[in-house]
Amino acid sequence: MSQRFSVTYWLAAGDADEARARAEAVALEQTLEIPRDAVPTGYVEDVMLGRLVALAPDTGSLGGFRATISYANDDVGGDFLQLLNIIFGNSSILAGLRVIDIELNDELEALCGGPRFGTEGLRSRAGASGRPLFMSAIKPVGLGTVALAERAAQFALGGMDFVKDDHGLVDQTTAPFDERVKACIQAVGEANGRSGGRTVFVPNVTAETGLAIERAHKAREWGAGAVMLAPGLLGFDVARTLARDSDFGLPIITHPTFSGANTITPTTGFSHRVFYGLLTRMMGADAVVYPNFGGRFGFSQAECRSIADGCGEAFGSLRPILPAPGGGMSIEKIPQMRDVYGDDVIYLVGGALMRAPEGIVDATRRLVAAAIG
């Protein structure tokens, strides 16, 4: 008998009857996608058709209802992208419908695989127990390799755990991938030699089909400490492929570029917790970059806290991961961030340190002291 998993949707509806009709339409759309009266009896109807298992008014400010629908593992057929397709395929095109929770089962957790490192693995590799972690990005695009590597070294000397490529650095002629990544790994390594630190360099491997995985492996051979990729551009299975590849064996950090529409309208897409938290863990990444509250983007403090919840809460056998809020962060915002996130966070701070009067190294030290002291 096929195991079942469930997805909870928020849906707009005027009353319970309408909500039930909408939920049953979603159960049909996400699986059989034919008129209800054309559904064959037997296995197709009994097992493959989505099943509404709970429906209740939502108590939030938007009103509406919460509908939980169970689906069969047989619908998924052992294909990770098909799991996502069942969770929110065609129904992603419906207004007034949002994925707010996912509950897997052991077979699907095995399909996902989950993060290879997760929070504990990242801490262990960074030698950072009982404290938040720190990440910055080398930028802007257009600087040459030497200048970017110098910035990487300064961030490392200041005490960053991770120095990553800006997500816009790919293979531009001013700082081609191979040259840049090798130079930055070397510069960070030399800085570690001077400081005794364990900073790692994290290249952006987002690239054309096939090339992303090739670059991830090259970066590992050269000594990168993790890789970053953008699932919204690269697709939702590349992180998982790398996470399951024991020849690769590095942490993976996701970047939210190009996929913003999935969360920013409260009545469509995915809740912040599901999209940045649960889905990222299903993809096998170990940390997730997203825009922090109070920066250049519009996420609320509550939404950001919910992302941290989705990263850290129990989710079957999939390891917890670290939230990496960034985007217009500054040293002054650290106390408020400590209140919201506690220690299970990667502070992603960049631009503010670049223009600090004391220089990047000392500004980074001040940041670390503000967050740990």
Add this chain to the structure above:
Amino acid sequence: MSQRFSVTYWLAAGDADEARARAEAVALEQTLEIPRDAVPTGYVEDVMLGRLVALAPDTGSLGGFRATISYANDDVGGDFLQLLNIIFGNSSILAGLRVIDIELNDELEALCGGPRFGTEGLRSRAGASGRPLFMSAIKPVGLGTVALAERAAQFALGGMDFVKDDHGLVDQTTAPFDERVKACIQAVGEANGRSGGRTVFVPNVTAETGLAIERAHKAREWGAGAVMLAPGLLGFDVARTLARDSDFGLPIITHPTFSGANTITPTTGFSHRVFYGLLTRMMGADAVVYPNFGGRFGFSQAECRSIADGCGEAFGSLRPILPAPGGGMSIEKIPQMRDVYGDDVIYLVGGALMRAPEGIVDATRRLVAAAIG
């Protein structure tokens, strides 16, 4: 000197000053992503920084402004996903901002490559000049290979140009990919032998990393006439990779699953015309499936017409492609669709034919007659 390309955004703003400030923030966010006062002078500021080149009030019902920003090809660095990242990367996470137009240049058109077949190529292969084309899908998931292949044969006998997999058919045990695709190709071929038709089978190749491209090639070897894939799941470069591969050489049809949030909120994401029309052509696909007006989804007639415009209008050297509206279509809706789309369309009709009292073959013939007669 680096060629430049441009993106036009709709943006929410109370007045022209606010609109200018928002647009300049987008130009910075999409390229350098550092505080404006930290931008190095010279090449980075002069070339790599996005440049606001036009700003005007929008005359549409939403108010707001239209801002055109030019970017340097050097920002892209010859990487297709980075082109998308420049068009709408981090800014996709901003509310009140929507991509409404894209203008490329010859270098970027060469980078995209564009559709190998496009409208004329699809018509030529189908032997269908001066008429709309027809497509249906075999479903539901859960039926066995024999039953699905039988449906494929019936659609072919009735006169469909394309019979595709439902987008939820991947590799389920009831109808595994290899077995299903081979059986459907054979069934459609036999139907062609009886009818004298040229129907082709279109498998869904959406699958795990690497496997999608492998399946596309296998399907071609077995005699498939095109392939379908879902960029929202698989990433935005896989279609382009296949379209540029001369060893592959089949038409590509995209499916909109999992990516709905990109268009359904009028103030975020992409306009329908850009997302389903222009982006699909940039990806190199030859036809785009999307939900038609008046079906189960909420697209308006005007939005659907705009998609057809984005598929067919001049867009540099990138060939026009065919819109394939579907989702709750019926024979009764054909006259209205003819008015809206004319002949440059693929009618995607499925469920309505499955439950037609006269059976699939005769119902398909009636559909074709209604659309052509």
